[in-house]
Amino acid sequence: MSLTLRLQARVSSGPRTFRLDIDWQTSAQRIVIHGPSGAGKSLTLQALAGLLRPSAGRLAIGDTVLFDHTAGIDLPARQRQLGYVFQDYALFPHLDVRQNVAFGLQPGLRNPLRGARDPRVEHWLDALGLRLVAAQAPHTLSGGQRQRTALARALVSSPRALLLDEPFSALDPALRSRMRDELEQLLDQLRLPLVLISHDAEDLARFGEATLALAEGTRHDAR
């Protein structure tokens, strides 16, 4: 994969305005974005996913241009085909685990039916050890199960890349290291490009084929 991250954006919340200004390119497969909180890591990921519209710049993954201000390209989030795992997973509380995983497979106006079986969904339920909790509501799951559900939901529609926002921060240390191993195995199997946000040195060492350090909304490479 090659990733082009060139973006400028202003985000206002109340009286404060945050400026994001990044110009970075890499041909690495696995990328870790790190930096202190408030550095703009999540905003960068949101811009990649189409949840935040930059005021200028160009975003591309592989051959796909997601956003190009001068060319007038701005692919809507729903067409970017990126597997996004939110920091606290954002599982749908009104749907069970199986429905959550199946959610993106049908883009129509109705939710997947409870108990409907789709082979792609069943495959990921098995692959991530969710078979036994498939009919449960998200709030009854353990932290690891929740993360696997979010991963399965992102993976089931074969995304072009996986975007993870601090995926391990909500887990206890033992579980964190196990989920890291699971993620690495998955990425090896699927040959799936990864953009991961973390401020954990272990994640940098493990997944940071290329790393982008951010501070106050801009690139801040110490190395």
Next chain:
Amino acid sequence: MDGALFQLAWPALTLSLRVAAWATAINLLLGVATGFALARLRWPGINLLDAVLTLPMVLPPTVLGYYLLVLLGRRGLVGNWLAQHFGITLIFTWQGAVIAATLVAFPLVLKAARTAFEQIDPQLEQAGRVLGLNEAAIFLRISLPLAWRGILAGGLLAFARALGEFGATLMVAGSIPGRTQTLSVAIFEAVQAGEDTLANMLVLITSTACVLILVCAGRLAPASPSSRRAQ
């Protein structure tokens, strides 16, 4: 209970239920649309708009009834237009009572819907976007299912409020027995005429209906687990 008395009360009761049902159905549609807009739009004037739309809750119903008369009456802007183009008269009809009840109960649905939509974690809607849904699908598959309990509770309150509407209804629809005389108007007339047993029965019917509705609304009202983010 006296059969003859009940025959007097029956038309008022069914009319009230019909008016309240229509008013609630209209308010659910309008209230959900407006509540969603108020919860999501980030326009500067949005709270002023909310205040104006909440006005029917605090204004005396007679004032609302007067506005409606001015607007819908024979010489009113809307009333004149409706009469000329469609031959429709709303004043002194049960449809006029529906409009009065709708207006008075509208803020109850609006408030409930706005609050219910605002309580939804915005990340859930973003997750829907990333998973390939368009905005209509996000509304129907994420926002509405997570907000419906709150909206329904507001709808029940609106039904109860519409059922008991008096002031605006009397001014717009009048008090024609069997045609526009709702329960609360019939009670007023019964008391004025000194028919105490009829008044007693009507009051009892109205009170029972309202208590039942409030109990149902109370069961729906507490934030359901579905409206909170799974943590």
